[in-house]
Amino acid sequence: MKILVCISNVPDTTTRIKFVENKLDTTGIQWVINPWDELSLTRALELKDNNPGQVEAVTVAHVGPASAEPTIRKALAIGADSAIRINAEPHDAYFVAAQLAEVIKSEQFDIIMCGIESSDFNGSTVGSMIAEFLQYPSVSAVSNISIENGDVIITREIDGGKEILSLPLPFVAIVQKGIAKEPGIAAMRGIMMARSKPIKVVEPTDVEPLTDVVSYEMPPEKEACRFIDADKPGELIDILQNEEKII
Amino acid sequence: MSVLVYTENWEGKFKKLSYELVSYASGIAKMLDSSVTALSIGDVDDAELKSLGSYGASKILSLKNEHLRMLDSQAYTVVIGDIAKKLDARVIVLSNNNTGKALAPRLSVKLGAGIGSGVSKLPSSTDPFTVYKRVYSGNAFANVVIKSDIKIITLAQNSFEIVGTVNSAEIEHIGYDLEAGLIKTEVRDIHKQTGQLLLTDAEIVVSGGRGMKSPDNWGPLVELAGLLGGATACSRPVSDEGWRPHEEHTGQTGKIIAPNLYIAVGISGATQHIAGVSSSKCIVAINTDKDAPIFETARYGIVGDAMKVLPGLIEAVKSATTD
Numbered sequence: 001m002k003i004l005v006c007i008s009n010v011p012d013t014t015t016r017i018k019f020v021e022n023k024l025d026t027t028g029i030q031w032v033i034n035p036w037d038e039l040s041l042t043r044a045l046e047l048k049d050n051n052p053g054q055v056e057a058v059t060v061a062h063v064g065p066a067s068a069e070p071t072i073r074k075a076l077a078i079g080a081d082s083a084i085r086i087n088a089e090p091h092d093a094y095f096v097a098a099q100l101a102e103v104i105k106s107e108q109f110d111i112i113m114c115g116i117e118s119s120d121f122n123g124s125t126v127g128s129m130i131a132e133f134l135q136y137p138s139v140s141a142v143s144n145i146s147i148e149n150g151d152v153i154i155t156r157e158i159d160g161g162k163e164i165l166s167l168p169l170p171f172v173a174i175v176q177k178g179i180a181k182e183p184g185i186a187a188m189r190g191i192m193m194a195r196s197k198p199i200k201v202v203e204p205t206d207v208e209p210l211t212d213v214v215s216y217e218m219p220p221e222k223e224a225c226r227f228i229d230a231d232k233p234g235e236l237i238d239i240l241q242n243e244e245k246i247i
Numbered sequence: 248m249s250v251l252v253y254t255e256n257w258e259g260k261f262k263k264l265s266y267e268l269v270s271y272a273s274g275i276a277k278m279l280d281s282s283v284t285a286l287s288i289g290d291v292d293d294a295e296l297k298s299l300g301s302y303g304a305s306k307i308l309s310l311k312n313e314h315l316r317m318l319d320s321q322a323y324t325v326v327i328g329d330i331a332k333k334l335d336a337r338v339i340v341l342s343n344n345n346t347g348k349a350l351a352p353r354l355s356v357k358l359g360a361g362i363g364s365g366v367s368k369l370p371s372s373t374d375p376f377t378v379y380k381r382v383y384s385g386n387a388f389a390n391v392v393i394k395s396d397i398k399i400i401t402l403a404q405n406s407f408e409i410v411g412t413v414n415s416a417e418i419e420h421i422g423y424d425l426e427a428g429l430i431k432t433e434v435r436d437i438h439k440q441t442g443q444l445l446l447t448d449a450e451i452v453v454s455g456g457r458g459m460k461s462p463d464n465w466g467p468l469v470e471l472a473g474l475l476g477g478a479t480a481c482s483r484p485v486s487d488e489g490w491r492p493h494e495e496h497t498g499q500t501g502k503i504i505a506p507n508l509y510i511a512v513g514i515s516g517a518t519q520h521i522a523g524v525s526s527s528k529c530i531v532a533i534n535t536d537k538d539a540p541i542f543e544t545a546r547y548g549i550v551g552d553a554m555k556v557l558p559g560l561i562e563a564v565k566s567a568t569t570d
Contacts, residue, residue, distance in 0.1 A: 011383070013384065013499060013518050013519055013522070014518050016386075017383045017386040017387050019387070035499065035500055036500065039500075092361070093352070093362065094355060094356070094361065094362075097352070097356070116348065119383070119384050119499065119522075120382065120383055121382055121389075122364070122365055122380070122381055122382055122383075122384060123362070123364045123365075124343070124348040124352075124364055124365070124401075125348075125351065125352035125355065125362055125364055126352070127352070128320060128348070128349060128350075128351075128352035128353045129352040129353070129355060129356050131320070131321070131353060132321075132324065132352065132353040132354075132355075132356035132357055133356050135321075136321075137319070137320070137321050137431040137432060138320045138321065138349070138353070139320065139349075139432065140320065140345060140348050140349035141345040141348070141349070153435070157345065158345070158437075158439065159257065159344075159345075159445055159447075160439050160440050160441060160443060160445060161437065161438045161439030161440055162437075162438050162439075163317075163434055163436070163437050163438075164434070164435045164436035164437070164438075165432050165433060165434055165435060166433045166435055167431050167432050167433060168431055171431075174348075174349070176500075177493065177496065177500050177501055178493055209394075210355070210359070210360070210361030210362075210393065210394055210395045211361040211362070211363070211391050211392065211393050211394060212391070212392045212394065213389045213390070213391050213392075214377065214390050214391070214392050215389070215390045216382070216387050216388070216389050216390075217387065217388045217389075217390070218387055218388075219385065219386070219387065219388065219525070222543075222544070222546075223546070225532070225542045225543070225545045225546065225547065225548045226546065226547050226548070227547075227548045227549070227550065228547060228548070228549050229549075230549050230550060230551030230555070230556055230559075231559075233549070233556060233559035233560045233562070233563045234559075234563040234566070234567070236531065236547060236549065236560065236563070237560065237563040237564055237567050238563075238567070239547065240508065240529075240531070240547075241567055244508075244529055246450075246451070246507045246508045246528070246529055247451065247475055247508065247564070
């Protein structure tokens, strides 16, 4: 069984987001693996460790320019066996998914894992798009994947509970919180080994994006917090009831 | 030509979010001089179906098919995609909840339709078709042009006011010949609690962080949420410690919520937490540290210890509601 984890390269969560001429100001940004993708990778590696002989390899794939290679190396240092980089600017989700689908078609994977969302565009779309391009089944909101007696068992989060599902390979799992406890850590040995692991660079196929970001806006300015005396909780309740009218 | 809205049901019932979707679709239909067709898949009775008309759906398609009891993304995409083609739908509206996230991207590829996801306002223009969406986990917003002929929108929950109208909806029961073997997802087990208020549906949320100090201190927080008819939530450290269930974790990697009132108790307000709650209409923070970052996001704040402030709030709510 071969697992592919799709990774996105995003600004660290604590980055102060700014724009210059309607483009993200990348000055001083620390780039990281998208948090959900990092959790996917962690779970994929756990599956490989816990099921020796069943999961042969974990590969990561990324659509982006060469400047994203430190993020890909980090994924290799955490433990991925190899990486594929599609050499293109990730224009929109449709474009990215089309590129990944092409690579999957030629390389053949059994489980494709994608984080449910990227922390930059918050689209929640790439994973399911890949599945439709390939006509693979997909399950979204996956909080666990395990291998039991050779069958792949998936937990899907639903409103007010969860479902335990099985489905035939290959498929796309769009994963969310719960899939792994803590993201895997790149130890010194992993970092050393990552240097010699292969990153295959693939040129993009011709795909017309379906959307364009035309401008960015900052969130509206917020008024300063209005403090209420801790000894007068009634004042707060009065405001919420009579001024805000929300209770 | 029409605007198609997919209205999911929960045990045969619609929710406020269903009416938000129909109201939103109706707003778009007005801009395009078109009409709204709502699609329901599952066992929903006619009275419930008809309720969608009160928010602007002029036609309601109801498909009951026992093979579609469970969400199979691939099969649902075939069905909704075919219906969209038959209707010549120009815009398709879904929720940005788990179901919408599972279906909208597949429909996008099937129909060659660009997506605006997690949208919170009507398009600022229909030519070019420009939508406004949250990006960088709430640290910015983007105006996105959808260039394809067909547009797909997933609407952020509790971001659009429901708008009532005269109900002149027609219900049409439709069938669908589902290709054998299309459904590949096999459901082995379901664990589900019904009847509880879901965090994502709650209009009032009371949430606790590390400042609650111990899992044994949650009583007053739960009581306050109950009195306000709200749900309880927590920050990530609290769910990681096992003080509260993971389903309650709100924040970037947990649940993203947008209630009318969010009361953060003993939560310092790390960026990751704010990313999950910044769309709330009103945030109240209670924290011992007057410099905690949560006060930069909150509209109202109380500097004080949760264990002392919560009982006071409970008493105040009780006396305000008995007046």
